[in-house]
Amino acid sequence: MAQVLAVLGAGKMGEALLSGLIRAGRSPADLLATARRPERATQLRERYGLSVVSTEDAAERAETLVLAVKPQDMAALLDSLAGHVRPGQLVISGAAGITTEFLAARLPAGTPVVRVMSNTPMLVDEAMSAISAGSHAGEEHLRRAEAVFSAVGRTIRVPESQQDAVTALSGSGPAYFFYLVEAMTDAGILLGLPRAVAHDLIVQTAIGAAVMLRDTGEHPVTLREAVTSPAGTTINAIRELERHGVRAALLAALEAARDRSRELASGG
Numbered sequence: 001m002a003q004v005l006a007v008l009g010a011g012k013m014g015e016a017l018l019s020g021l022i023r024a025g026r027s028p029a030d031l032l033a034t035a036r037r038p039e040r041a042t043q044l045r046e047r048y049g050l051s052v053v054s055t056e057d058a059a060e061r062a063e064t065l066v067l068a069v070k071p072q073d074m075a076a077l078l079d080s081l082a083g084h085v086r087p088g089q090l091v092i093s094g095a096a097g098i099t100t101e102f103l104a105a106r107l108p109a110g111t112p113v114v115r116v117m118s119n120t121p122m123l124v125d126e127a128m129s130a131i132s133a134g135s136h137a138g139e140e141h142l143r144r145a146e147a148v149f150s151a152v153g154r155t156i157r158v159p160e161s162q163q164d165a166v167t168a169l170s171g172s173g174p175a176y177f178f179y180l181v182e183a184m185t186d187a188g189i190l191l192g193l194p195r196a197v198a199h200d201l202i203v204q205t206a207i208g209a210a211v212m213l214r215d216t217g218e219h220p221v222t223l224r225e226a227v228t229s230p231a232g233t234t235i236n237a238i239r240e241l242e243r244h245g246v247r248a249a250l251l252a253a254l255e256a257a258r259d260r261s262r263e264l265a266s267g268g
Contacts, residue, residue, distance in 0.1 A: 005148065006032035006062035008055060008077060010044055013094065014068035016122045020152035022048055023125065032058045059084035064092065064144060067103075071095045071264040078106040085111055090141050092116055092148065096167045097264025100134030100160060112137040114145040117163055117171045118152070127153030128170045132160035164265075168257035176253070181206065 005021070007014045010033040018031055028050040035041040041052040059065060059081055069077050074095050085091065085108050092114045093103055100113045107113070113134035118127045129149040133142055146155045158166060181202050188198025212223055228234045241247070 003063040004030050004032060004061055005064045005066065006034070006053075006058035007066045007068050008034045008058055008081075009067065009069035009073070010035050010040070010052070011068065013118070013120070013122070014066070015044065016120070017066065017068065017118075017148070017152060018044075018048060018050065020122055020125055021148070022050075024151035026151070032062055034058055055080045056084050059089075060086075062089075064090045064148070066148065067091065067093045067095065069095065071097050074098050074102075075106070078103065082106060082108065088112070090114065090137075090144055092145050094118060095264075096171060097164065097261040099265055100132070100137075102265070104134055104136065110136050112141045114141055115160060115163060116145060116149060117166045118149060119171050120174050122149075122152035125152050128173075129153060129155045130158045130163065130166040130170065131155055132158055132163055134160075164258045164261040167261040168254045172257050176250075177206065 031050045033052050094116050100115050103113045114137050115132045118129040121127045149155050184202045185198045
């Protein structure tokens with residue numbers, strides 16, 4: 001019999017995880033969810049046929065708890081959970097900036113905690129999820145967390161000290177690519193293309209470039225140089241990107257995202 005898993009806080013990311021688990025073959029009978037609003041609970045029941053329960057009921061029935069609330073809501077959730085978490089029950093947190101130490105201090109002593117930073121491509125089963133063990137989590141708990149998140153994409157293990165960097169790079173990463181596509185679409189319109197044509201050109205180019213990076217194993221510099229002919233169009237474009245400091249702006253942007261993740265950890 002499969003273990004019961006509960007997603008506490010079935011917002012966009014929580015729902016994406018639940019739906020991905022169901023697509024991967026998990027029975028809705030083995031899944032629980034919590035929701036703040038009655039109408040949201042009704043939506044989840046109707047879409048997926050799973051049980052939407054109270055936080056306390058979820059804690060008492062599930063072997064694995066996935067905390068999918070916003071960082072600023074985590075303390076309140078932990079307060080309501082503390083008296084209901086059982087020995088050996090696995091707690092997985094997907095909240096940016098919230099450390100396993102913060103979680104462990106508010107849960108019964110010895111509770112195994114795993115921290116995960118995933119991203120929105122879990123909606124299409126292409127998420128990148130970085131997993132870190134808390135002080136009481138062992139190999140079995142990491143494998144259980146990997147089994148959950150591998151249903152919606154790839155997983156990787158990292159030391160928890162790297163999670164703020166992961167949050168900046170891949171947790172927030174989809175937004176950077178969407179921002180770039182938005183800007184390139186506007187450029188296509190400026191150059192005389194219809195919006196729909198510019199969009200299709202850019203999206204397929206992005207998909208192709210990503211597959212090349214993934215499947216060839218080549219360094220991105222090598223792949224870029226293969227497109228960059230002497231005195232050609234590409235090198236002229238890259239010269240402008242460098243002149244406008246795009247590389248430096250990206251470095252500064254990711255540092256800012258990392259710093260904000262650290263602020264969230266300290267209650268900022």
